[in-house]
Amino acid sequence: MTTVAQLTDFSDRLSPMVVKELRQGLRTxxxxxxxLALHALLVLITLMTASSTGGQARGLMDGLVSFTLCLIFPLCGFSALAGEMQANTMDMLVLTRLSTWRIVFGKWAAIIVQSLLVTISVVPYLVARYVFGGSELGADLVSLFQQWMISIVLTAAVVALSTQKHFWLRALILGLPLVITVFGSFAQIIIGIMGRATFSSGVQPQFLGYVSAVAVTAWLVFALLSFGASRIAPASxxxxxxxxxxxLAALIVLSGLAWWVDPVGLVGVMMMVLVVASLDAMTDDVNNIPSLYLPFYQRGFVGRLVSWFLAPGWxxxxxxxxxxxxxxxxxxxxLRGGGDAARLWLLGGCLWQMALFGxxxxxxxxxxxxxxxxxxxxIQLLLTFLTVLVVNVSKFKTDLEWVACVMPWNAFGAPSKPFVGQWSYFQVGVMLSTLWPIFLTLPAxxxxxxxxxxxxxxxQFALSSHE
Incomplete structure (x- = not known):
C-alpha cells in the first residue's frame, strides 16, 4: 500500500497577510x-580579504551589508500601503476581518523576513573573514545583528509613512534620514541610544546594554507600525x-533601564521616547463619534479625567x-538638576512650536x-535660520538679539552665551518656550x-446604562 505525501504550506497560525506578502516578495x-548581486560581491571581497591583511576589504564588506539591509530592504516598503490605497484594495483587505494593525504588521513582517534571510546568508562570509583576516567573529556577529535591528526599525518607519498617498511627501520625509543612515550616524542613534553601556567593561553592564538595545528596537517597531495602522484605521x-x-510604559521601562545601566544616557532616552510619543499623539485626527468617549464616561469621574489625556484626537x-x-x-x-530638566522642556517647546505651525x-x-x-x-527651520541671519548681519545686532531667543532651536545652539544681565540665551529660550503650549491651547x-x-x-449613554 503506497502512502501519499501530504503537501505542506505555511502554517495556518501565521497571519494570512504575512503569508501573502512573503510569497509575493520572495518571487520578485x-x-x-x-x-545574487550581494553574494557575488561578497565572494570577491572575501577573496580580497584572503589575499590582503588590510582593513579596506573588511570595511567594504561591512558597508555593502549595511547598504543592503539599511537602505534597499527598507525602501521595499515605500509604497506598501499607498499602493493598496491607490489600487482601491484596502477595503477588500478590511472585509477579510483583518485589523489594520495586522495589515501593517504583515507588510512589515514580509520585508524583515527577507532581510533576515539575507542576514543569515552573510554569516559564512564572516566566518571566512575570521579565518583569513583574523577578525573577531563574536564582534562581527553582534554587529551584523545590530545592522538587522536597524533594518527592521527603518522598515517599520517606511511602512508606516507609506500610508501617505502623496509620493513627494513620502520622499521628502524619508529622504534625509535614509541618506544619513547610509553613512551610519542615524542608525547608531536609533539602536545605540545606550551604546556606551553596551561597550562597558563587565558582563552585567554589557548584557543590560544589549537588553536595552533590543527593548528600544521592539518599542520603536511597535510605535511606528501603530502610527501607520492608526492612519488607515476606521474613525471609531x-x-x-x-x-x-x-x-507611557516604554517611557517608564526604558528610563529605568537607562538609569540602571548608564545614568548619563537617561536624558537621551527620555528625549527619544517623548519625541516619538508626542509627534504620534499630536497628529491624531479629530472624530466626532460618541463611541470614542463612551468607554471613559462609563468609568465615572476617573474615566472622564483620563479621557483628557488618552482619548483619540490631537x-x-x-x-x-x-x-x-x-x-x-x-x-x-x-535627580539631575536644572540643566537637564531645562533642556528637556526646551525640546518640548520645539515640538509645540512645530505643532502650532502645523x-x-x-x-x-x-x-x-x-x-x-x-x-x-x-517653517520652523526657516525661521530659525532667518533669525540667526538677522541677528548676525543687521547693524542693530545688539537691539535684535532677543529675536534669536524666540526660536527654541537657537537656545540649544548657544546655551552659555550671555544675553541680559545674569540671563543667558538658554535661560531666556527656556522661559519663552513656555509660551508655545499656551498659544497651542487656542486651536486645541x-x-x-x-x-x-x-x-x-x-x-448620556453612560448615565442611561447605569440606570
Missing part, C-alpha cells in the same frame, strides 16, 4: 537580484489609546504630551496633520468644541 526579481478605532499607554494628545514633558522635567530636576496650516484640512507637521517643521480648544456633541452623547 528585486529579492533574487539583490541576493481606539488604537490611539493603546498607543499612548504603550508609549487635542488630547497635546495634553498627553504636556503632561509627559512636565512630569519628566520635574523628575530630572529632582495646526495653523491644517485648520481647514482634517486628517492631513502629518503633512502639515512636516510643513511646520520646514477649537478642536474640543468640535467634539462637544460626541462627548455629550457619550455622557
Amino acid at each position: 526579481r528585486l529579492f533574487g537580484g539583490v541576493m 478605532s481606539m488604537l490611539p489609546v493603546r498607543k499612548r499607554l504603550v508609549n 487635542m488630547h494628545g497635546f495634553l498627553y504630551s504636556l503632561l509627559l514633558f512636565g512630569v519628566c522635567s520635574g523628575l530630572l530636576l529632582w 495646526h495653523i496650516l491644517a485648520i481647514q484640512r482634517r486628517g492631513e496633520y502629518l503633512g502639515a507637521f512636516f510643513a511646520g517643521l520646514c 480648544l477649537l478642536a474640543f468644541l468640535r467634539t462637544r456633541t460626541a462627548r455629550r452623547q457619550a455622557r
Whole structure:
C-alpha cells in the first residue's frame, strides 16, 4: 500500500497577510537580484580579504551589508500601503476581518523576513573573514545583528509613512534620514541610544546594554507600525489609546533601564521616547463619534479625567504630551538638576512650536496633520535660520538679539552665551518656550468644541446604562 505525501504550506497560525506578502516578495526579481548581486560581491571581497591583511576589504564588506539591509530592504516598503490605497484594495483587505494593525504588521513582517534571510546568508562570509583576516567573529556577529535591528526599525518607519498617498511627501520625509543612515550616524542613534553601556567593561553592564538595545528596537517597531495602522484605521478605532499607554510604559521601562545601566544616557532616552510619543499623539485626527468617549464616561469621574489625556484626537494628545514633558522635567530636576530638566522642556517647546505651525496650516484640512507637521517643521527651520541671519548681519545686532531667543532651536545652539544681565540665551529660550503650549491651547480648544456633541452623547449613554 503506497502512502501519499501530504503537501505542506505555511502554517495556518501565521497571519494570512504575512503569508501573502512573503510569497509575493520572495518571487520578485528585486529579492533574487539583490541576493545574487550581494553574494557575488561578497565572494570577491572575501577573496580580497584572503589575499590582503588590510582593513579596506573588511570595511567594504561591512558597508555593502549595511547598504543592503539599511537602505534597499527598507525602501521595499515605500509604497506598501499607498499602493493598496491607490489600487482601491484596502477595503477588500478590511472585509477579510483583518485589523489594520495586522495589515501593517504583515507588510512589515514580509520585508524583515527577507532581510533576515539575507542576514543569515552573510554569516559564512564572516566566518571566512575570521579565518583569513583574523577578525573577531563574536564582534562581527553582534554587529551584523545590530545592522538587522536597524533594518527592521527603518522598515517599520517606511511602512508606516507609506500610508501617505502623496509620493513627494513620502520622499521628502524619508529622504534625509535614509541618506544619513547610509553613512551610519542615524542608525547608531536609533539602536545605540545606550551604546556606551553596551561597550562597558563587565558582563552585567554589557548584557543590560544589549537588553536595552533590543527593548528600544521592539518599542520603536511597535510605535511606528501603530502610527501607520492608526492612519488607515476606521474613525471609531481606539488604537490611539493603546498607543499612548504603550508609549507611557516604554517611557517608564526604558528610563529605568537607562538609569540602571548608564545614568548619563537617561536624558537621551527620555528625549527619544517623548519625541516619538508626542509627534504620534499630536497628529491624531479629530472624530466626532460618541463611541470614542463612551468607554471613559462609563468609568465615572476617573474615566472622564483620563479621557483628557488618552482619548483619540490631537487635542488630547497635546495634553498627553504636556503632561509627559512636565512630569519628566520635574523628575530630572529632582535627580539631575536644572540643566537637564531645562533642556528637556526646551525640546518640548520645539515640538509645540512645530505643532502650532502645523495646526495653523491644517485648520481647514482634517486628517492631513502629518503633512502639515512636516510643513511646520520646514517653517520652523526657516525661521530659525532667518533669525540667526538677522541677528548676525543687521547693524542693530545688539537691539535684535532677543529675536534669536524666540526660536527654541537657537537656545540649544548657544546655551552659555550671555544675553541680559545674569540671563543667558538658554535661560531666556527656556522661559519663552513656555509660551508655545499656551498659544497651542487656542486651536486645541477649537478642536474640543468640535467634539462637544460626541462627548455629550457619550455622557448620556453612560448615565442611561447605569440606570
